Amino acid sequence: MGLSTAINRSSCWSSLTRHKKPPLTSPSTQNPRGPAQNFCDREALFSSYCFESVKAEKESNSLNDVDHSQVLDFPGGKVAFTTEMRFISESPAERAHCYQVLDNDGQLIICSKFKEVSEEIAVKMYSDMVTLQTMDAVFYEAQRQGRISFYATTIGEEAINIASAAALTIDDLVFPQYREPGVLLWRGFTLQEFANQCFGNKADKGKGRQMPIHYGSNKHNYFTVAATIATQLPHAVGAAYSLKMDRRNACVITYFGDGGSSEGDFHAALNFAAVREVPVIFFCRNNGWAISTPTSDQFRSDGVVVRGLGYGIRSIRVDGNDALAIYSAVHAAREMAISEQRPVLIEALTYRVGHHSTSDDSTKYRPVDEIEWWRLARDPVARFRKWIERNGWWCSEAEIELRDSVRKQLLHAIQVAEKVEKSPLAELFMDVYDVPPSNLCEQEKLLRETIRRHPQDYPSDLPV
Amino acid sequence: MAATSLRRFGRSLCWVSRRGLSTSCDDKVVQQNGKSMNLYSAINQALHIALETDTRAYVFGEDVGFGGVFRCTTGLADRFGKSRVFNTPLCEQGIIGFAIGLAAMGNRAIAEIQFADYIFPAFDQIVNEAAKFRYRSGNQFNCGGLTIRAPYGAVGHGGHYHSQSPEAFFCHIPGIKVVIPRSPHQAKGLLLSCIRDPNPIVFFEPKWLYRLAVEEVPEHDFMLPLSEAEVVREGSDITLLGWGAQLSIMEQACLDAEKEGISCELIDLKTLIPWDKETVESSVRKTGRLLISHEAPVTGGFGAEISASIVERCFSRLEAPVARVCGLDTPFPLIFEPFYMPTKNKILDAIKSTVNY
Structure with missing residues (x-):
């Protein structure tokens, strides 16, 4: 798939579906650059997503109107009989839509409804995205130079990291996978602390026991990363149950990838969360790749968002490269999770622009064009920058100063971390x-x- | 603990099943005067006390809401409410994963796995999560409030999937403790210790003894120390070591051996990891002989670990090879259970051959 082809097709997710048959969606609904009316529909869809399950509950209660001989009173509610032998389709008529606020060019989509962001927050969001991007570049290089043993970048997923963190409060607990260091960054974990962990020195809170990037900080309500996949999801549910019992004004967020959605723990966690009605946000970073495994080898469903319905969990799909959409969706999810004491599932469609880790060369299993398209045309950081620049909140001078300053801080942090001795035996x-x-x-x-x-x-x- | 009470439920007398694995209606037979009770009632009393004394304690698992298939959680939901005592979906990895998260928030998460045979879907959560939670975070986080209860072992008619003794798997996991009681009194005191211990613990309950083992159990809140083995019966010719339901079988063998002039010392290990090497070592130093018995298959069983450790420590004092009388290296076989089991006479034979080595 050539770069221009990809852009012309203009479906945000086209490359993710390229292993499949032609998409079920019609070209018109697929085109996010379409007429404004289209985006208004999108908005409407967002709201219907939010409250669909509530509506459904009410509808099932209104089955009283139906002839009782045609209704089975069954645990969970009344079930209507039908003479038609009809199997439920394995896939919906069209793929679940994707909530978007900013287009690829950082333009606010007309009619889009989103949570307002103040200048202060927006600038911090952008600064942290740039910091994350720079940290990845510097630490990746440090690994290549043999100074640290391992690293994994979040390139392409900066908006997911930072915008989701920005929509939460510090009281909300985080059960991360391993590609969300930006959440910790947002919460105030310093660059020196990141460096200390990667160098496994005495100042590392994990005492050098885990590989680089396995961050954790009690102070920041960020549970320590484990390399195991999706095991943190049921933990998040148990912790959320504790918040519920303590009547705390807080929720839990847990992150995982498209690959993680295949693990048993994913299913266990969603089911437990729905049954115990706990305030937890399941945040899926569907970045298309689980190391070398594309989503077409991972599942046959329409991604992960549709799983919510199967478990009785309210769900939304968002553009994972659109910081404003993520911020708005997480903000709304948090509100619902806490005020209604219920789990919410968010699937962010994005792309792992970097290799899986420093032990991986992803060009062996995916086309360079595809990577480049996502890196350039859909860069979430550049998109958000355009938006804050249009608002007059950012300029080139600030950009140069920020990048320069962050780079210097990071190099300093590495130099310091390198010299600190290891934890004692x-x-x-x-x-x-x-x-x-x-x-x-x-x-x-x-x-x-x-x-x-x-x-x-x-x-x-x-x-x- | 009166060692004599162990005689009251000699397993060798009843190879044919006398009770169902599931709910039966004789729950109220015991506990008439509140002192003499069976093992499931002792567990039940411990859980009542745990919930009563700590408002942050929770009990949950498959079917625990109505009292559990072995009646161990009877009355808890009524007394403490359905938010503290509840059913979970039928999903062991979910139960333990949920319990870890709950414990990590400073709660006492008491999770029930309906049968130890079904604990394996949760193995990853136990091995990679619960056991490493404290270590991997540099003690920033811990799930020490986690206690996993699971009925284990033979019951006369349980076949492959209601009979296994999987304790050895869990003794290979630094970061958790494994505890197995031998009687009602022990069960109550040890379970309360486990629930209040600041480390994740797997507590295996000998299901055969749920109803069969009856003894005096103090009504009050008490705890028995972990990682302390107990010399249940003193002797001078050979040390017998075991845990859980096997203790009663071993005691019968001790009595029979005594008739033949062999003096046996019987030790209940109680906590399998971290285990009390010192008590075992000092007994073996005295008797010069060791016999270990467990229901689990002999190969790779925890008896192997004990044997190796004691040989390391007491090699020059040993007068015979360490004997192991254990389950066979087969799946747990329904109709062949009497052949599979480490029975009293197998133990008695091993005592005699070890003493006469």
């Missing part, structure tokens, strides 16, 4: 339990004797 045995049991004390003693005999076998930058 005793930390190897701490925190397995609240206090080390006798077997660990014994093993520590034996290990220390071995180190005394063979000090050359062990790293010198780790105090014993």
Whole structure:
């Protein structure tokens, strides 16, 4: 697929569906650059999405009007009989629409309804997106230079990271996957703290026990990242139940990818959340790729958003490269989650512009043109910049100054982190339990004797 | 704990099943005077106390709302409400994942897995999540309030999927504790300790004893220490080590051995990890012989770990190889259960051959 072809097709998601048969949507509904009326419809669809399930409940209650002989009173509500043997289709007549506020050029779409963002917030959102982008570039390079062992970028998903974080409060709990460091950045985790984690030094809150990018911060209500996929989803539900029991004015957000939606924990979590009616936002970053596996090898459903209906969860699909749409959707989801004590599912359509990680070369399994198209034509950072510039909130001078300053801060953070020594050996045995049991004390003693005999076998930058 | 009470439910007397696995209607037989009770009632009392003494304690799992298939949660939902005692969807990984999140918020999450045979969908949540939650965060977060209860072991008619003893899998996971009680009194005291311990714990309940084991249990709130083995019966010729329901079988073997002039010391390990090596070691140093018995298959069973550790520590003192009398390396076989099991006479034979080595 050539770059121009992709743009001409102008479907935001065309490349994600290229392994499938031609899309079910008609060309007119697919064209997000269409007439204004089209976007008004989109708006209407957004609202209907939000309240569809409420309407459905009411409709089912009104089945009283139906002839009782044709209705089965069944657990969950009344079910109407029909003489028609009709199987429910495996797919809807058209794919679930995607909520968008800013077009690819950063223009506010006419009639779009969104949550207002103040200049201060908008500028912070943009600055943090740029900071995230720069951090990725600098840390990626640091890995390539052999200074850190591993890294994974969030390139292409900066808006998802920052805009979703901006729509929440610090009291809302985060159960991340591993491609949402921007949420932590938004909450005030410093560049030095990011660097400390990646270098696994003594200042790393995780004490150097996990690979780079496995951030966590109690202070920022950001639960420590694990490399396991989707296991955090049921945790988010349990934590949300605790918030519910404590009647807290807060919710939980948990992030995962399109690949994660295939895990058992995804299904478990959505079902538990619906049944226990907890304030949790399931945020799916559908970026098209689970390492090398395209979504066409991942599922046959219309993405992830449609799963919500199966579990009785209100859902919305948003443009994952549109910061304003994400901000608005998460803001609305948070309101519903807390005020109505219910889970909400958000599927953001985006693209993993970077490789899966520094251990991956994605050009081996996907066309460079496709990557470039998403990187250039759909860059969420550039799109948001155009919007704040049009508002007169940003200018080229500010841009140069920001990028320069962030880069300097990052290089400094790396230099500092590199020099900080590692956590002492005793930390190897701490925190397995609240206090080390006798077997660990014994093993520590034996290990220390071995180190005394063979000090050359062990790293010198780790105090014993 | 009076060792004699163990005799009251000799399993060797009843290979044919006497009770169903599921709900039966004799719930009120025990606990007449509030002192003598069976094991499920002791568990039930511990759960009442746990919920009563900590408003942040929750009990949930499949079918726990109506009292559970073994009646362990009887009356809890009525007493403490459906928001603290509730049914979950039929999904073990969801139950444990949910419990981890709940515990991570400073709650006591007491999760029931209906049968230990069904715990495996939750294995990832236990191994990779619960066990590492504290360590991976540098102690910023923990899910220490998590207690997983699961009925385990043979019951006479349970076949493949209502009989297994999977404890060894869970003894290979740094970060969790594994506890198994042998009697009602132990069950109450140990369960309360587990619930209040600041570490995630898997608590296996010997389902055979739910109704069969009856003994005096103090009514009040009490806890028994974890990671402390107990010498249930003192002896001088051989040390017998086990846990859970197997303790009663081993005790019968001890009595029979005594008739033949062999003095057996019987130890209940109670906490499998982190386990009390010192108590076992000092007993073996005294007797010079060790026999370990468990229902789980012998290969890779926790008896192997104990055997290796004790050989390391007591090699020069041992007068015979460490004996293991365990389940066979087959799936748990319904009609062959009497052949599969580490029965009293298998143990007795092993005692004699070890002593006469």
